[in-house]
Amino acid sequence: MVGTVEINHSSVNSNGSRHNSNGAEERLDELRRLLGKTDGDLLKIVGVGAGAWGSVFAALLQDAYGHLRDKVQIRIWRRPGRSVDRSTAEHLFEVINSREDVLRRLIRRCAYLKYVEARLGDRTLYADEILRDGFCLNMIDTPVCPLKVVTNLQEAVWDADIVVNGLPSTETREVFEDISRYWKERITVPIIISLAKGIEAALDPVPRIVTPTQMIKCASKSSLALSGRYLMQFQKGNGVSAVGAFYELLSQSSLSVLHPEEKKPVAPAELCPILKTLYKILIRRFGFIS
Structure with a gap:
C-alpha cells in the first residue's frame, strides 16, 4: 500500500540465519512466565518428526527465537540411519552452489567438504546429518536454517516443556505410544501441539x-x-x-x-x-x- 512503511527489526545470526526481533523476546518471556520458568531454566521445545511440515515449523521457531539461547532450546527429532542416495546428493550439491548464502554458511561452518565428497561418491550422507545443516530430505530445493537434531526419541522428549507433533497421522500413534512410556515418571505434563492432519x-x-x-x-x-x-x-x-x-x-x-x-x-x-x-x-x- 502506498504511503505505508513496515519496519522490520532483524539481524543475522552467527550461523547465517536471519531472525526477527519484533516482540519475540517479550512473547517468549510471557510464555516462560506462564510455564513457571525462572532465570537460567531453559524453555525446552522439541519437534517430533522431520518431514517437510515438521522441519519448516521447527525452522520458523529457530529463526524467531533461536538467538535467545539463554532462554529457550529448540530441537527436532528424526529417526537415524536414513541415507541420502547418490542422485539426491548430486542434486543437493547443485542447490548449495546455486545459493550464495547457503554456500557461505556451509563454508563458515566447515561443512562444505562433505557435500563435495558426497557429490563425488566418496561419502554417504544421512538425513539427520544434512538436517543439521538446514536441508530436509523431503524438500532439498528449499533450504531452511540449521537445526539442532536429536535421533534418540527418549532423549528428545523426556524433559521437553513443549512437544510439537510433526508426524503424519499414519505414524503418530506408534511414536506417541513410545513417548507415553518415557513420560510415566514425569511430574509435570508437557504441552503438545499437533500439526498432523488426517484420520x-x-x-x-x-x-x-x-x-x-x-x-x-x-x-x-x-x-x-x-x-x-x-x-x-x-x-x-x-x-x-x-x-x-x-x-x-x-x-x-x-x-x-x-x-x-x-x-x-x-x-x-x-x-x-x-x-x-x-x-x-x-x-x-x-x-x-x-
Missing part, C-alpha cells in the same frame, strides 16, 4: 475414526463411532455410502473446536484433508454442497 479408520468393533489428537492421548477411549442408520445398515451386512457415513462421523460435536472470535463450532485443521476429499466427491456427484 485413522477402523471397523472393529464398530466403524469409527480417530484423529491425531486422540491418537496422542494413547489410551483414549473417546473414539468416534458410527451410529444411526449407517450403523444399522452395516450391522445387517448391507452396503453403506462411504460419503454419507464419513459425513456423519465428521459431524459429531466431539470433533469440533470453538472458533475464538465467532464463538461457533468449526472443524479443526487436522480434519481438513478428509473434508477436502469429501467435498470434492460431493461436488462431482451432486454439483453442489448444501
